[in-house]
Amino acid sequence: MSAPRSPAAHSGVATRQARPPADVEQSPRRGRWYDTLGWVAITLGGAGFGFAAQDDADTTSTMPTTWIWVASVVLTLAGAWAVLRGRRHLMPVLDSLRGLPGDERIVLFLREFKDDPAFHRSIGTRFLWLRAIFTGQPLTAADLHTEEQQIATAVASFGRMVALGNPSDSLPPLGVERAYAADATWRGEVLAALGRAELVVLAAGSSRNLAWEVERIIERGVPTRLVLTVGHDREKYERFRWALGGFFPRGLPEYPKPDLRQRVLKSYSVRAVIWFDEDWTPHGKVLAGWVPVLDFARRTQRTVRRALKTVFVRAGLPARVTPALPRPATVPAGIALILAIWLVPVLVLTILFRFLEIVGAMTIGSDSIAGSAGIGFTFVLGALVLLGAVTLPWMWRVWRGGPLAVGMARIWGVSFTVAIAVFLLTPLDKEAVAHPSSETGGSITHSSHSDSSGYSDGDSSNDPFGDPFGDDFDDDSTEPTVPDGWPETLPLLGLTVLLSSLPLGATTLLMRREVRDWVDSRL
Structure with missing residues (x-):
């Protein structure tokens, strides 16, 4: 075996002046801001990827998919940079x-x-x-x-x-x-x-x-x-x-x-x-x-x-160390919110259909009600089992601190909030939006009185017997009216805010610093 070479012989490192210790300048406050804003950006970027993928599958959608992809990538990369930079300060x-x-x-x-x-x-x-x-x-x-x-x-x-x-x-x-x-x-x-x-x-x-x-x-x-x-x-x-x-x-x-x-x-x-x-x-x-x-x-x-x-x-040591940080109280609170949003409505419907089926079976002449309720009960029960099969393992991984499961839960809160807002605030009748009328709540309507012969009152050009100065002529027939729709939309806006607060609340709970530190400790 050859003798070891001396450090000076093989290093090739020239003699240099002695260096002092590093001048490290950290800002914990800046680090916390970077870390928090970075995870917000990563979560929004993840939600954007989901919307873009869904929009690609929907051939009738007119959303700018390319820009959603670009914005999501930018948010994710910027968020990753901010998180890494912030953690260096911490x-x-x-x-x-x-x-x-x-x-x-x-x-x-x-x-x-x-x-x-x-x-x-x-x-x-x-x-x-x-x-x-x-x-x-x-x-x-x-x-x-x-x-x-x-x-x-x-x-x-x-x-x-x-x-x-x-x-x-x-x-x-x-x-x-x-x-x-x-x-x-x-x-x-x-x-x-x-x-x-x-x-x-x-x-x-x-x-x-x-x-x-x-x-x-x-x-x-x-x-x-x-x-x-x-x-x-x-x-x-x-x-x-x-x-x-x-x-x-x-x-x-x-x-x-x-x-x-x-x-x-x-x-x-x-x-x-x-x-x-x-x-x-x-x-x-x-x-x-x-x-x-x-x-x-x-x-x-x-x-x-x-x-x-x-x-x-x-x-004589285990290959894996048990994490030292305890599970934050916000984790079970966030899990409870997500389970409530997913399972409680379906569970209530299941109980309701079962109740109607029992009442219908006990009431004479209500066989059709009992049959319909039985079909509804079977359908909703199947939906409950399917949702449970998906959400329960997912929440178990959140409970265990799985990074992917926690990240998906945060993204789901944002995505579900947007979906609720779009569903409640977007008019369902697109034809009514494209062709407003007085019956569909259009913004501008015109009054018109037609007789059985097909002529409109006040139109002397089409009615040879019409008298524009007669008693039936209505000067207000062509004046536009703009109905005030805000009173009708206020309850809908309130319902949107109420329903959106639940998934956003789950995202906020799982985004807290103690949760992020706990997830890191379990990696």
Whole structure:
């Protein structure tokens, strides 16, 4: 086995001036606004996708479908940007890795700073356009989780993942919690965390600083608590293996060969993981899910956890951590509202038809009423069973904090509100709108009195015997009248507001910050 190269020999990094800690400027108030407005935009965009898809299926519709699609995409992308930006303002920053609570279990994440952009991207937004066009599936909280967050969640059984931050950060990236240190103090920070870490996750690289960290890890002598992540750059891994492989007593395996499925459905930053036995024997595993197209947004999290199954078993730890945040009270309240809107009207109709059927059967001469009520009862009962089969599993997933189920519930509240407003406020008789008359409530009407001979009073041009100055001539016959329709529409507007408040109330409850944080904690 070749001897390890010295850090200065292989790094190619020129000597530079010492850097101070990062100057991070966060605004929690701005972060909360960004996060809230972003989720509002994502919800409206999801509702727009639904309306556009429905309009495409309706060949008689005259709605501008293209513009609805465009507006929905813009809202979704702008909302995703706002959520990600807002969460960076809200991301906790550690004062120091030395000052962490002594009884807290931690995972130390080591990597080259130049790899941060790949770790801070979210795989769920990669195919956002295609997914929106072909499936209509909305953007969820899982789609916005970065690769680094997914890795931290996958190994959460070992403890909270922490890292040193890039001194050039103006805002902490979305991922693990960071402490920022100057060039003169960062090594002491790493040693303090390394001495107590339950697990070390090291992203393969070949920089000078990473070489120093690898040496300290080997000196620690705990191979079973080390995991290497291998990226998609084969040459980069080979440089790492050539430069630093000699530090490992039994070397490092060759670059893994992924199959076609793993090439297409890949993460941004991790292709494989490597773990070690007690004698430093390495084992590599390419990340691959059983059905990788399902729950694609969390593919890295699930596949890393599955690939490290041996590490979890060996440490006597569960692969999944129970979420610590309790379920907010607004979640069952929102579920109750949605179930009431869907099931209560149908349940009332079911009971009513059953009552009419029983009364009709007990009343002499009411066989036809009983038969009609029986048919109605059967139909409505079937509708109730069908609605229950759809809504109950859906609400169960909302109860469990499923990101897609919660997102669909928010979008449904907006869509259902718009549907109610359109149904109640749009005239049902389109012919009446196109040809207003006095009988259909048109805005302008003309009075006309026709006799049996087909001549109209006051029209001397068609009636040869008519007298325009006779007693029957009515000067007001052609004066337009504009009936006042506002008193009639006020109850309808009130009913619209009342019915719309229920689904919008459910959306508002499920959009609250405590619900969003709870859903994130269960990812």
